[in-house]
Amino acid sequence: MPIEELLREQAPQVLSALVRRYGDFDACEDAVQEALLAASQQWPGDGVPDNPRSWLITVASRRRIEVLRSEAARQRREETVALEAPPPDPAPSVDDSLTLLMLCCHPALTPQSQIALTLRAVGGLTTGEIARAFLVPEATIGQRISRAKAKLQGARFALPPAAEQPERLAAVLQVLYLIFNEGYTASSGSSLHRVELSTEAIRLARQLREQLPDEGEVAGLLALMLLTDARRPARTTADGALVPLPEQDRSVWDAGAIAEGTELIASTLRAAPVGPYQLQAAIAAVHDEAKRAEDTDWREILMLFELLETMAPGPMITLNRIVAVAMVHGPTAGLALLDDADPALRDHHRLAAVRAHLLELSGDRDAARDAYQEAARLTQSVPEQLYLQGRADAL
Numbered sequence: 541m542p543i544e545e546l547l548r549e550q551a552p553q554v555l556s557a558l559v560r561r562y563g564d565f566d567a568c569e570d571a572v573q574e575a576l577l578a579a580s581q582q583w584p585g586d587g588v589p590d591n592p593r594s595w596l597i598t599v600a601s602r603r604r605i606e607v608l609r610s611e612a613a614r615q616r617r618e619e620t621v622a623l624e625a626p627p628p629d630p631a632p633s634v635d636d637s638l639t640l641l642m643l644c645c646h647p648a649l650t651p652q653s654q655i656a657l658t659l660r661a662v663g664g665l666t667t668g669e670i671a672r673a674f675l676v677p678e679a680t681i682g683q684r685i686s687r688a689k690a691k692l693q694g695a696r697f698a699l700p701p702a703a704e705q706p707e708r709l710a711a712v713l714q715v716l717y718l719i720f721n722e723g724y725t726a727s728s729g730s731s732l733h734r735v736e737l738s739t740e741a742i743r744l745a746r747q748l749r750e751q752l753p754d755e756g757e758v759a760g761l762l763a764l765m766l767l768t769d770a771r772r773p774a775r776t777t778a779d780g781a782l783v784p785l786p787e788q789d790r791s792v793w794d795a796g797a798i799a800e801g802t803e804l805i806a807s808t809l810r811a812a813p814v815g816p817y818q819l820q821a822a823i824a825a826v827h828d829e830a831k832r833a834e835d836t837d838w839r840e841i842l843m844l845f846e847l848l849e850t851m852a853p854g855p856m857i858t859l860n861r862i863v864a865v866a867m868v869h870g871p872t873a874g875l876a877l878l879d880d881a882d883p884a885l886r887d888h889h890r891l892a893a894v895r896a897h898l899l900e901l902s903g904d905r906d907a908a909r910d911a912y913q914e915a916a917r918l919t920q921s922v923p924e925q926l927y928l929q930g931r932a933d934a935l
Contacts, residue, residue, distance in 0.1 A: 543583050546592060547576050548664040549736055554596045555661055556636035559643070560697045562604055566689040569661065571607070575600035637662055637740070638747045639699050641715065644688075645708040646695055653688040654711040655718065656681050662744075663719040663737060672727045672920070673718050675855075675884050705752065712748065713761050713817065716741050720765050724772065728920035732776050738769055756812025759804055760821050766801035767824035770794040782927040786833035798828045816852035819844055838867040855882035856890070863894060871901035889918035893928060900935065909935040 541549075551572060558568035575596045589595040644658035652674075659665045659673070667685065671678040700708065723737030745762040752758050774788035805821040812818070823844045830836040842864035849857050859881060866874025875898050878891070885891040896911030912932035916925045 543580065543588065545736055546588065547579055547596075549740075550593050550596055551576060551664055552637045552640055552662045553593055554600055556640045556697070557597045558600055558604060559640070560636070561601070562608075563694060563697060564604075565643075565692040565695065567607055568600075568604060569689065571600040571603035572596070574603045638744055638751070639697065641712060641744060642699055642705075642708060643692065643695060643697060645711040645715070646692060647704070647707055648691050648695075649688050650684075651711050651714075653684045653691075654708075655715050656684040657688040657692075658711075658715040659718060659722075660685050662715070663722070663740070665719070665722055665737075669722060669727055673722060675888065699751075709752070709755065709758070713757060716745050716748070717761060717764075717817070719744075720768075724768060725924075726921055730922045731780060732782055732921065732923040733772060735772075738765070738772075741765060742769065754812075756808050757815040757817045759808040759812070760815055760818030763801040763805035763808065764817055764821035764824055766797045766804070767821060767828050770797035770801065770828060776923065780923060782923045784927070785827070790831065793828065801825065802828070814851075816848060819848040819851065823848075836867075838864055842868050855885045858882060859885060859890060859894060863898075866898050866901070871898040874898045875902065887918060889915045889924065889928075892918060896928070896931065900931075905935045 554575065555569060555572045558571060559565055562568055578599055579592075579596060583589075641658055641662045644661055645654040649657065656670055656674075659670045660667070665673075667682050668678050671681045674681065699705075720738050720741035723734045723739070723741060726732060726734045742762070742765045745758070745765055749755075749758045749762055770793050771785070771788065773792045773794065774790065775783055777783060801821065802825050805818060805825055808818055809822065823841055826837055826841050826844070842861070845857065845861035845864050849861055862874050862877045862881070865877060875895070878895055878898070881891055892911050892915035896908050896915055899905075899908035899911055909932045912928050912935070916928035916932065919925055919928065
C-alpha cells in the first residue's frame with residue numbers, strides 16, 4: 541500500500557487514540573498532523589515500521605506532551621503524563637472510528653459543521669474535497685471545521701447514550717454517504733476511485749447498523765453502498781479509463797454484494813418506514829438487476845426518483861430525475877427540463893455532462909461536442925476529463 545494511502549487509513553484511529561487519552565480534539569488533531577508529516581518524511585527512507593499505527597500514536601503523543609509541558613498551569617499533569625508510556629493502540633469493543641464519527645456529530649455543532657468535521661477527521665478528505673462535495677467555497681468549509689473543533693473542546697470521547705443517538709443519525713448518515721461518494725467517484729486526481737474511502741464508509745455503515753439494527757435508513761444506506769460499489773470492478777479499464785454504466789461488462793460486477801444489498805433493501809422496505817436512502821438503494825437495485833443496459837426498467841426508476849424528489853429534494857436528485865425522464869420520454873423532454881436546473885449546479889460538470897449526453901442522443905452533435913468539452917473543463921477528475929474529452933473528440 542502506498543505510504544499516502546496508509547497514512548490516510550491510520551489517521552482516524554490515531555486521532556481517536558489521542559482524543560480518548562487527552563480529550564482535547566483540536567490540539568490532538570494538530571499533534572496527529574505533525575506525526576503524519578514526520579511519517580511522510582521518514583518512512584520513504586527508513587521503511588514503514590512493523591506497526592505503523594503504534595508508531596504514529598507514539599509520535600503524536602510525544603507532540604501532545606510537549607504542548608502540555610509548555611503550559612505552566614498544567615505542570616503537575618504534564619509531569620505525570622510525561623512519565624507514562626505512550627498510549628497503546630486501543631482495542632475497545634466498539635470501533636474507535638465509529639466513536640470518533642459520533643463525536644464529530646455532537647449536537648453542539650450545526651449539521652453543516654458536523655459533516656465537514658467528520659469528513660475531515662474520519663474520512664480524511666481535504667478541505668477542498670469537502671468544499672466540492674458541498675458545492676461551497678473552500679474558505680467556508682475551513683471556517684466550519686475550525687469552529688467545530690473549538691466547540692468540541694473538552695467533549696467526552698465515548699459513544700453517546702442510546703437516547704441521544706437518533707438526533708445525530710441524520711448527520712452521521714450524510715457523512716458516510718459523502719465519504720462513500722468521494723471514494724466511489726473521486727472529485728479530483730488521477731484515479732476514478734479512492735477505494736480506501738468507499739471501503740471505510742461501508743465498514744462504518746456496517747458498524748452503525750450493528751449499533752442501530754432497527755433503523756431503516758441505516759440499512760438503506762448500507763444497501764445503497766453495497767449495490768453501488770458492486771459495479772466498481774467494471775467502471776474502469778485496465779489503464780484506469782472510465783467506462784460509463786451502459787457500456788460496462790456486467791459479468792464482472794460483484795454478485796455477492798448485489799445479492800446482499802438487494803436482500804437488505806427488500807427486507808428493510810417491508811419492515812421500516814421508507815426514507816431517502818432506501819429509495820436510492822431501490823434505484824441502485826433496479827440498475828443492478830438488469831442483465832443488459834437496454835433491459836433497465838427506466839419507468840420504475842423514474843417513479844422512484846419522483847418519490848425521492850418529493851421526500852428529499854436536492855439539485856443532484858433533480859438532475860438524476862431529469863436523466864430518467866429523458867430515458868423514458870426521450871432526450872428532448874430531458875433537455876427542456878435542464879434549463880430550470882438548480883443554479884447551484886451551474887458550474888458543476890455533471891450538469892454539462894448530462895446536457896452533452898442528451899444532446900448527443902437527440903442528434904445535435906455540434907452542441908453535444910461543445911457541452912462535453914465544457915464538462916471536461918469543469919471536472920477536476922482526470923479520468924472524467926479524459927472520458928468527456930474523448931466523447932467530444934468522437935463527435
